[in-house]
Amino acid sequence: MTAAVLEPVDGAGTRDRVLDLAQRYGVYAALVVLIAVATAMNSDFMSVSNWRVQLFQVAPTVLVALGMALVIGTEGVDLSVGATIALAASIIPLYIGYGPAPAIVLALLLGAAAGLVGGAMVAFAGVQPIVATLSLMIGLRGLAELMNGAAAKPVEDPSILDLGEHGIAGVPVMAWIALAATGAVAYTVRRTTFGRQLVAIGDNKRASLLAGLPVRRVLVTVYVLSGILAALAGVLIVGHGAEADPANQGLNMELSAITAVVVGGTPLSGGRVRVLGTVAGAMFMQLASAVLIQHNVPTSTTQIVEAVLICLAVYVSRERGTR
Amino acid sequence: MPTRPDETDPSVPPEAGAPTGAPAALEAREVVKSFGGVHALRGADLLVRPGEVHALMGENGAGKSTLIKLLTGVYRPDDGVIALHGTERAFRTPLEAQAAGISTIYQEVNLVPMMSVARNLFLGREPRRRGLVDVRAMNRMSGEILERYGVRVDVTAPVHTLGLGARQMVALARAVRLDAKVVIMDEPTSSLEPREVQTLFGVIRTLREQGASVVFVSHRLDELYEICDRVTVLRDGRTVHTGAMAELPRTELVALMLGRALLAAHDGRVTAFAPDKAQRQAAPDDEALGELLPAARRKWGRGKDRDRQAGGPGGPGGPGGPALSISGLTDRHRLRGVSLDVEPGEVVGLGGLLGAGRSETAQAVIGARPATGAVKVGGKEIRRRSPQAAVRAGIAMLAEDRKADGVIPGLSVRENIVLAALPRLSRAGIVSTARQDRIVEFFMTRLRIKASSPAQLVQDLSGGNQQKVLLARWMCLNPRVLLLDEPTRGIDVGAKAEVQTIIDQLAAEGIGVLLISSELDELIEGSDRVVVLHTGSVAARLDGDEVTAPNLMRALAGEGSDSGAEAGLEAGLEAGLEAGLEFLEPPQTAEEGAS
Numbered sequence: 001m002t003a004a005v006l007e008p009v010d011g012a013g014t015r016d017r018v019l020d021l022a023q024r025y026g027v028y029a030a031l032v033v034l035i036a037v038a039t040a041m042n043s044d045f046m047s048v049s050n051w052r053v054q055l056f057q058v059a060p061t062v063l064v065a066l067g068m069a070l071v072i073g074t075e076g077v078d079l080s081v082g083a084t085i086a087l088a089a090s091i092i093p094l095y096i097g098y099g100p101a102p103a104i105v106l107a108l109l110l111g112a113a114a115g116l117v118g119g120a121m122v123a124f125a126g127v128q129p130i131v132a133t134l135s136l137m138i139g140l141r142g143l144a145e146l147m148n149g150a151a152a153k154p155v156e157d158p159s160i161l162d163l164g165e166h167g168i169a170g171v172p173v174m175a176w177i178a179l180a181a182t183g184a185v186a187y188t189v190r191r192t193t194f195g196r197q198l199v200a201i202g203d204n205k206r207a208s209l210l211a212g213l214p215v216r217r218v219l220v221t222v223y224v225l226s227g228i229l230a231a232l233a234g235v236l237i238v239g240h241g242a243e244a245d246p247a248n249q250g251l252n253m254e255l256s257a258i259t260a261v262v263v264g265g266t267p268l269s270g271g272r273v274r275v276l277g278t279v280a281g282a283m284f285m286q287l288a289s290a291v292l293i294q295h296n297v298p299t300s301t302t303q304i305v306e307a308v309l310i311c312l313a314v315y316v317s318r319e320r321g322t323r
Numbered sequence: 324m325p326t327r328p329d330e331t332d333p334s335v336p337p338e339a340g341a342p343t344g345a346p347a348a349l350e351a352r353e354v355v356k357s358f359g360g361v362h363a364l365r366g367a368d369l370l371v372r373p374g375e376v377h378a379l380m381g382e383n384g385a386g387k388s389t390l391i392k393l394l395t396g397v398y399r400p401d402d403g404v405i406a407l408h409g410t411e412r413a414f415r416t417p418l419e420a421q422a423a424g425i426s427t428i429y430q431e432v433n434l435v436p437m438m439s440v441a442r443n444l445f446l447g448r449e450p451r452r453r454g455l456v457d458v459r460a461m462n463r464m465s466g467e468i469l470e471r472y473g474v475r476v477d478v479t480a481p482v483h484t485l486g487l488g489a490r491q492m493v494a495l496a497r498a499v500r501l502d503a504k505v506v507i508m509d510e511p512t513s514s515l516e517p518r519e520v521q522t523l524f525g526v527i528r529t530l531r532e533q534g535a536s537v538v539f540v541s542h543r544l545d546e547l548y549e550i551c552d553r554v555t556v557l558r559d560g561r562t563v564h565t566g567a568m569a570e571l572p573r574t575e576l577v578a579l580m581l582g583r584a585l586l587a588a589h590d591g592r593v594t595a596f597a598p599d600k601a602q603r604q605a606a607p608d609d610e611a612l613g614e615l616l617p618a619a620r621r622k623w624g625r626g627k628d629r630d631r632q633a634g635g636p637g638g639p640g641g642p643g644g645p646a647l648s649i650s651g652l653t654d655r656h657r658l659r660g661v662s663l664d665v666e667p668g669e670v671v672g673l674g675g676l677l678g679a680g681r682s683e684t685a686q687a688v689i690g691a692r693p694a695t696g697a698v699k700v701g702g703k704e705i706r707r708r709s710p711q712a713a714v715r716a717g718i719a720m721l722a723e724d725r726k727a728d729g730v731i732p733g734l735s736v737r738e739n740i741v742l743a744a745l746p747r748l749s750r751a752g753i754v755s756t757a758r759q760d761r762i763v764e765f766f767m768t769r770l771r772i773k774a775s776s777p778a779q780l781v782q783d784l785s786g787g788n789q790q791k792v793l794l795a796r797w798m799c800l801n802p803r804v805l806l807l808d809e810p811t812r813g814i815d816v817g818a819k820a821e822v823q824t825i826i827d828q829l830a831a832e833g834i835g836v837l838l839i840s841s842e843l844d845e846l847i848e849g850s851d852r853v854v855v856l857h858t859g860s861v862a863a864r865l866d867g868d869e870v871t872a873p874n875l876m877r878a879l880a881g882e883g884s885d886s887g888a889e890a891g892l893e894a895g896l897e898a899g900l901e902a903g904l905e906f907l908e909p910p911q912t913a914e915e916g917a918s
Contacts, residue, residue, distance in 0.1 A: 192752050193745045200742055203733045210691055210728050211743040211796065212714030271733045 022316045023265045027280045034284060038291045045291070052172060056164075056240060058286040059174035060085075060233035062279050064253055065260035066185045067226030069278040072261050073189075074202040074222050075270025076122060076129035081230040081257060083140035084114045085250025088234030090148035093155055093244045100159040104235050111231025112224050114140055119223030123216040133223075137254065144246035152245035155238055164239025174236045178279075181229065186275040195273075198222060203271025259285055259306075263313040285309070346409025348373040348536040349394065349425070349505045354403030356389055363389040365560040366403070369538075371505065376527060376537045378547045378568060381557035382580050382815045387540055390557065391509055394538075395427045396420035408504070424504035428495050428511050436483035441465035443482050444497050468496050473522035487724060488519045495523065499530070506530060507538040510813060512546055517841055524550050542815060543842065544573055556580055580816060595820035596827055596849040600670075603831035606769060644702040646835025647718065647804040649688060652696035657683040659859035660696070665804060665835035670826065672850030672870070673839045674879060679856040681839045682723050685806040689713035689720045700803055714743060717803030721793055721810055723839075725786065729793045732782035736774045737763045739781045740795045747800075766795035771821060787818025794825060805829060808839045823849060843875055855879060 038045045064081050071078040088107035095103040114136060121132035155161070166173050189195035197218050201208045209215050233253070238244050264281030266274045288309065292302045351369040355362075364386045371377045381387045392398045394405060396414030404411055407423055414420040417427070434443045441462045442449075449456045450464065465478040474492045476485060482493060491511065499506055506527075512520050527537050527550055539551055547554065547568065554571060556564040556579045564571070564579050571579075597603050645664040652661040657680045665671045675681045687694035690708030698705050700716040713720070722728035731739055740763050741748060748758050763777050770791040774784055781792055790810065797805060807826065811819040826849060830836050840846050846853050853870050855863040855878035863878035865871075 191754055191756075193749045193754055194752060196738060196742075196745055196754065200731045200734060200738070203731045204727075207722075207728050207731055208742070210689070210710050210720065210722055212710045213742070214711060271731070 019316050023267075024274075024277075026316055027264050027277050027284060027313075031280050031284045031287070034287055034291070038287065041291075042294060045294075048170065052167070052170075054283075054286055054290055055172050055175040057290070058282055059172065059178040060237050061253070061256050061260060061282045061286065062178040063181055063229045063233040063236070064226075065257040065264075065278050065282050066181055066275065067229035068254075068257040069261045069264070069266050069273050069275060070185065070189075070198065070222050071129070071226050072258070072266055072268060073198055073270055073273035074219060075205070075268075076219070076222070077133065077258065077268075078115075078118065078223060078226045079130065079133040079254045080114060080118055080136035080140055081226060081233075082250040082253035082255075083137045083144065084111050084227050084230035085234035085237060085253055086144040086246035087111070087114060087140050087147075088231035089238045089244040089249045090144040090246040092160065092235065092238050093153040094147060096155060096157050096160070100157050103157075104160075107235050108228050108231045111227040111229075111234070113227070114231075115224035115227025116220065118227070119220035122223065123219035141246065148244055148246045150247055152243045152248075154243050156242065160235070160239045161242055162239070164236055164241070174240065177232070177236065181232070182275060182279050189273045189275055194218060194221065199271060199273060201270075202273075256282075256285065259310055259313075262310065265313075265316075268314075281313075347371060347406065348375075348408060349538070350404075350406040350409075351390065351394060351400075352404045352406070354390070354393055354400040354405065356386075356393060356398060356401050362560055364393070364400075366562075367557055367560060368562040368565070369394075369555050370565065371536045371538055372553075373536055374531055374534045375552040376531055376539055376550050378551035378554040379538055379540045379557070380547070380554060380576065380580055382817055385557040385580070386560040387557055388509065389560075391427070391507055391538070391540070394420070395425055395507060425507065426498050426503040426505070427507045427509070428498040429509050434482045434490060434494055434497075437481050439479050440469070440476055440482055440485070440493055441478040443493060444468060444478075446497070469493070472496050472526060473519070488515050491515055492519065492522070495526070499526070503530070503535055505536045505538065507540075509540045510542065511539075512541055512543060520546060542813065542819070544576065545842070545844070548573070594844055594848045595823040596845075598848075600851050603827045605831040606828045644699075646701060647688070647837065648697075648699040648702070649684070650697045650699075652684060652687050652694050652698070654683070654687060654692065654694035657859050658687060658694055658696075661687075661856065661859070661861060662696075663837075663854045663861065663864075665837055667803070667835050668830050668833045669851045670830050670836040670838050670849055672846035672853035673837055673856065674843075674846050674853055674875060675856035675862075680859040681856055682808050683859075684856070685720050685808050685837065685839060688806060689718055691720075714800060717800075718806065719743070719797035719800055719802040719804070720806040721790075721797060721808060723808040723812070725789055725793065725813070730781045730789050732780070734781060735778045736767070736772065736781055736784070736792055737777035739792050740766055740799065743796050744799045762799050763795075766799060770795055770798075770825065785815070785818075787814035787822075790814050790818065790822060791825075794822065798829070802834060804835045804837070806837045806839070809841065810838070811840070811842070811845065843872060846870075847872060847875060853878075 035045075044050060064085070068078055068081065088111055091107045091110055092103050095106050118129075118133050118136050121127040121135075122129050125132075163173055163177075168176055189199070197208070197213050200211075201213060201215055201218055205215065230250075230253075234250060237249050241249070260282035261278050262268065262281070263284060264274050264277030264279070266272055266278060285306065289302050289306060292305060293299075297305075347370045349369070349371040351367060353366045353368060354364055355366055356364040367386060367390055369377075369379065369390065379387055379390070389398065393400050396417045396419050399413065399415070405414070406412060407425070412423065414423070420427075435446065438446075441458075441464075444465045445461050450460045451457060452460070462478050469476065469478065469492070472492045472495065474489055474496075476489055482490060485493065492515075495508075495511060508527075511523060515523060524546075527539070530537055539547070541547055551568045553566065554564070554568045554576070555562055556576065558580060646667045646669075647665040649664075650662045652658050659680075661680065661684050663671065663673075673681050673684065683692060686692035687696075687708075688698050689710050690705075690713055691710055698708060700718060703716070705712050705716050705718075710720075726732075731742065734742075737759070741754075741759050744762070745754060748755055748762070760777070766772070767774070767777065772784075772791045772795065773788050781789055784792065794810070810826065811822050814822065823845070826836060826838065838846070838849055840849075847870055850870060852867070853865045853875060854861055855865070855875065857878075863874075865874050865878065
């Protein structure tokens with residue numbers, strides 16, 4: 001260990017440093033390159049209407065991915081977010097009669113409750129995060145369909161539709177909400193006691209426990225936050241689509257969110273949360289598939305390209321060195 | 324750096340370039356290695372004769388690890404010669420060095436935690452039968468091999484269920500092939516108990532008898548003097564001394580390593596603890612800390628204030644009684660009614676052999692290990708024990724396993740220091756960076772934490788600096804009680820002395836310290852009193868003048884078993900003691916908890 005400080009200079013160290021830089025800034029560079037290439041190939045890419053479409057598409061993913069980044073930071077994973085979206089969506093048409101605000105608040109509360117159940121399973125019962133949230137993922141979607149019925153229900157409340165369709169200063173409301181959430185989560189991770197404890201727990205849970213950190217409370221809170229953010233995404237999705245469709249809404253969202261987090265440079269081994277990287281990761285995956293689709297590349301090929309991108313991101317962000 | 328030899332050098336290594344008779348088993352001549360402009364070795368020599376145990380000494384950064392990595396093919400030298408049995412060799416990979424007969428045991432145990440002990444032992448060289456792994460043969464052979472190392476474990480159990488010491492032994496058994504010509508051991512004892520160290524020494528003696536050579540790196544001087552025949556001392560990448568171990572006095576060895584006469588002031592003592600307990604000095608900038616942590620200070624009151632109120636209603640230590648009072652601590656396996664008190668401003672040593680329950684006691688006190696019994700802090704019982712409750716009550720524990728239970732490796736020095744104190748540095752859940760930075764700066768200066776900046780990752784620090792970071796983490800809570808579990812294990816001599824000084828300062832500030840150590844010197848010189856555990860209960864309590872090596876030895880020996888004699892080899896004892904052990908009556912005193 002005495003030469004540890006010197007080692008990064010050695011042969012293998014250079015490669016590690018390149019990979020480290022790629023993990024930290026690779027996603028931003030990739031995003032810039034992608035936008036440049038897409039603009040060069042198609043001048044419409046930089047048009048306002050295209051960006052509006054992209055922002056509508058990416059905003060819910062960003063919200064869910066932010067929560068996912070927090071969970072992954074604790075060396076966990078939340079597979080229930082897609083189903084939480086469906087659950088939040090299904091509650092809107094049922095309670096819209098009381099007005100939009102109560103319906104939205106109730107949807108967010110349900111999201112929090114879903115997170116509470118998952119978090120409690122992880123923190124108190126010691127269930128593996130992947131198992132705990134997988135069971136929730138199955139159960140919650142069933143619950144959502146039970147409440148709403150299998151068929152989609154239209155939602156016509158103007159306030160909710162505004163959330164999904166309107167813009168402020170030319171930028172969709174959804175994007176503003178995602179931006180605000182990004183700022184809040186970034187601040188939480190960097191400056192609050194909770195955020196710092198979260199990262200410590202993800203890095204070395206036992207040491208954190210022995211240091212007197214409220215490990216269980218932090219873990220539960222993380223899953224609750226993830227649930228609330230997913231529910232918020234669900235509300236926006238209902239507003240954008242003008243319907244609640246629990247059988248289809250939020251489908252595979254957990255995977256898109258994990259992808260965004262990983263592409264953004266957050267290691268799955270926990271102990272680190274890259275908030276801006278996560279947003280860039282979500283943007284990158286969204287734009288990459290949009291560009292491919294705009295150039296009439298078949299969906300099957302798009303999926304293969306996405307897979308390659310994910311592998312690349314995981315390669316750069318995998319655990320290295322003697323940690 | 325000037326190339327002129329250091330004035331304090333007693334000798335240029337006489338053996339270098341002038342072999343005596345038989346060719347050296349392993350030799351490095353004038354080896355140079357640098358990493359991007361940083362010189363790790365500037366011309367180091369090492370000559371290991373066949374059949375000798377050779378100590379390789381040096382402070383962190385002296386180049387020991389680099390030299391070992393050159394000898395074992397991890398790195399290649401920029402300049403100089405490496406020779407095995409008189410033949411010049413250039414190992415390109417560790418595998419080549421192994422094939423040539425050099426086995427290496429590293430400080431960090433490299434085992435597969437989820438695989439069984441037997442699987443780990445035979446990893447990559449499993450016995451086969453008809454193309455398949457012969458599990459039965461493998462398990463049987465594993466049992467036999469480990470028997471030689473004094474380890475009796477279920478070889479089919481996963482390695483992560485083993486204790487640290489047993490894990491080290493498995494790693495050792497895996498690394499040492501019986502046909503090895505040279506075995507290099509880089510701090511093999513840093514996580515071993517005295518008894519395990521003796522088993523290891525048994526293995527080393529067997530190797531020596533078989534004509535193999537051993538290169539032994541350790542920070543524990545007692546061990547070096549016990550097992551090593553000759554010694555080479557490195558400093559700043561150069562060899563500054565080579566000679567017979569027995570002819571080099573301890574203080575001189577340390578002075579050679581540090582390049583200055585550090586221990587001269589200690590008057591034959593081997594630790595940096597204050598010789599007179601009454602003269603422990605608080606850190607000079609203690610008042611500044613009071614200003615940094617006003618809230619915490621008000622909560623506990625200053626140590627001196629408490630002393631002034633001595634004899635008050637609470638008992639001898641001041642209001643509220645002892646800083647820490649444990650009674651009847653019992654759990655299912657290891658603890659059988661441990662009871663002890665720690666007064667404010669007192670260092671109580673907790674001694675005992677492997678499995679005596681020292682670490683377990685500390686863990687049970689902070690609630691990291693389920694146990695029945697009572698724990699009182701300042702006379703107030705902690706009802707529902709948990710690490711959180713312990714921190715709230717003012718108890719902090721420096722864990723034995725720094726890597727697993729201490730540092731958060733991927734976080735910075737700054738974040739590691741304030742980790743436990745975050746809630747106190749926050750308002751409405753938001754951390755005050757200004758207060759945090761002041762505290763971090765204060766402790767980095769006071770504990771002399773060597774890091775490039777507070778933002779440096781803890782995983783890149785040396786062991787000694789990591790330990791200081793952890794001490795700082797607990798000191799900024801301003802605890803009432805500190806449980807220190809092997810605070811100087813695996814850190815270099817300089818850092819060790821610093822940590823010992825810090826312990827004295829903490830006591831002087833009125834903190835009650837429970838000091839767990841496997842080093843007798845540390846217990847004897849650092850403690851006001853020593854409580855000795857034997858198989859989970861208190862076997863002896865030594866007070867003041869009773870804290871001597873022979874007394875401690877007798878207590879450690881427990882019921883007069885041989886294990887005490889083994890452990891005793893740690894200290895520089897009078898020769899007659901071992902004979903005396905036989906006549907001792909079992910020192911098992913009455914259970915204190917029962918009265």
